[in-house]
Amino acid sequence: xxxxxxxxxxxxxxxxxxxxxxxxxxxxxxxxxxxxxxxxxxxxxxxxxxxxxxxxxxxxxxxxxxxxxxxxxxxxxxxxxxxxxxxxxxxxxxxxxxxxxxxxxxxxxxxxxxxxxxxxxxxxxxxxxxxxxxxxxxxxxxxxxxxxxxxxxxxxxxxxxxxxxxxxxxxxxxxxxxxxxxxxxxxxxxxxxxxxxxxxxxxxxxxxxxxxxxxxxxxxxxxxxxxxxxxxxxxxxxxxxxxxxxxxxxxxxxxxxxxxxxxxxxxxxxxxxxxxxxxxxxxxxxxxxxxxxxxxxxxxxxxxxxxxxxxxxxxxxxxxxxxxx
Numbered sequence: 001x002x003x004x005x006x007x008x009x010x011x012x013x014x015x016x017x018x019x020x021x022x023x024x025x026x027x028x029x030x031x032x033x034x035x036x037x038x039x040x041x042x043x044x045x046x047x048x049x050x051x052x053x054x055x056x057x058x059x060x061x062x063x064x065x066x067x068x069x070x071x072x073x074x075x076x077x078x079x080x081x082x083x084x085x086x087x088x089x090x091x092x093x094x095x096x097x098x099x100x101x102x103x104x105x106x107x108x109x110x111x112x113x114x115x116x117x118x119x120x121x122x123x124x125x126x127x128x129x130x131x132x133x134x135x136x137x138x139x140x141x142x143x144x145x146x147x148x149x150x151x152x153x154x155x156x157x158x159x160x161x162x163x164x165x166x167x168x169x170x171x172x173x174x175x176x177x178x179x180x181x182x183x184x185x186x187x188x189x190x191x192x193x194x195x196x197x198x199x200x201x202x203x204x205x206x207x208x209x210x211x212x213x214x215x216x217x218x219x220x221x222x223x224x225x226x227x228x229x230x231x232x233x234x235x236x237x238x239x240x241x242x243x244x245x246x247x248x249x250x251x252x253x254x255x256x257x258x259x260x261x262x263x264x265x266x267x268x269x270x271x272x273x274x275x276x277x278x279x280x281x282x283x284x285x286x287x288x289x290x291x292x293x294x295x296x297x298x299x300x301x302x303x304x305x306x307x308x309x310x311x312x313x314x315x316x317x318x319x320x321x322x323x324x325x
Contacts, residue, residue: 012152019150023159024166030143031170038124038140039174042073045122047094049075052083054108056157057100057164064098064168071176080108088115098124098171102144102160104132113137126164142167202289203282205319206303206312207233214239214310217246217270224249224269233315235300238273243309245302247273279304282311290319 042049049068053061061077068075078090078097091097097116101109104127113134116123125138128145135141144167150158213231215224217238228236228249238247249272257264257272264272280289280301289301293316303312 016150016158019148020159020162023146023163026147027144027163027167034140034142035170035174038142038171039178041096041122041124041139042171042175043178045073045094045096047074047092047096049073049098050078050091050095050121051075051098051100051168052078052080052109052112053100054080054106056161057102057106060161060164060168061098061100063165064100064172067169067172068175071172072179072181073172073175078112080106080112083115084108084111091115091119091121093119093121095119096122096124098126098168099134099138100126100164101132101134102128102157102164104129104134106134110134126167128160200286201282202280202284202286202301202303202314203312205286205289206282206314207231207318208312212310212313213237215249215269216241217268217273219269221265221267221269221272224272225254228254233300233313235313235315236269237302237310237313238269239310245277245279245304245308245310246270247275248277248302249273250298250300277302280314281305286314286319289314290316293319 049065051061051065051068052058058077058079065075065077076090078087083090097112099109099112104125110133113123117137123138123140125134125141126144127135127141128143129135130141130143144160144163146159146163148154149156149160150162211231213227213233213236215227215236215238217240219227219238224236228234228251235248235250237245238249239245247270249269253272253274254264278292278296278298278301280292280303282303282305292301293299299316301314302310303314305311
């Protein structure tokens with residue numbers, strides 16, 4: 001039961017979320033040309049993006065640096081206190097610094113200003129006080145002021161760190177868009193875990209070489225059925241001697257043929273195959289293969305190169321390894 005005279009946990013949670021949502025909406029309404037200027041500086045960066053902050057702002061800075069790195073912008077977090085005790089070497093000519101301090105007067109962050117200027121680095125800050133030392137020393141100061149913290153005591157950084165985090169995401173994603181960063185680029189940076197599995201390529205999953213169920217157009221149907229059974233994918237490619245894909249035959253095709261014509265054993269693969277089959281490029285993402293299979297209601301895709309030559313076959317079962325199914 002709630003303590004008499006105090007809000008229930010549910011009421012407090014709604015208040016916290018309402019304050020933080022309002023802070024984000026206010027931030028969005030205030031964004032101006034300074035945001036574009038910050039993106040311009042980041043886009044022209046020849047080195048790394050160094051993100052710095054102390055305390056809770058430092059935790060947010062770590063996440064922002066990680067977001068930059070995962071979206072194609074080399075970045076690292078620099079702890080201001082450790083920097084002035086020997087880690088200043090992490091900053092080199094060509095870097096751009098993004099410094100977080102709501103007051104703009106955090107002692108450890110302000111102490112970074114001298115080496116930043118000495119190295120000739122551009123500085124982007126996130127502060128809630130435009131007249132602060134940090135804001136005044138920056139090439140671009142991004143306004144993250146809030147009306148109030150969500151903390152009932154008005155003390156713990158809550159809404160202020162939320163807007164810093166969201167603004168960091170906005171910078172990283174605007175930069176991603178500016179640079180034309182693609183899902184393929186993203187896949188290169190996320191080879192492991194569930195996310196990496198989702199971004200695996202068809203070429204990494206497909207059956208190749210002798211594992212491809214394949215027959216010639218002149219292959220008799222008994223041998224076609226044997227090839228399908230032997231390779232256990234429920235489908236076979238029909239390809240010319242030089243490897244060009246001509247058609248496919250699936251278990252479903254066989255069932256439909258038997259319903260129409262009880263005697264198919266005297267026919268050839270060319271007589272029974274589905275021409276103009278659905279294909280995919282080996283460089284496509286596994287997610288694209290799954291979407292195609294679901295849309296076309298099929299369980300396998302033939303993988304071909306730009307000339308139509310058969311390179312492999314990817315089956316729905318293969319996508320289980322990606323966690324997509």
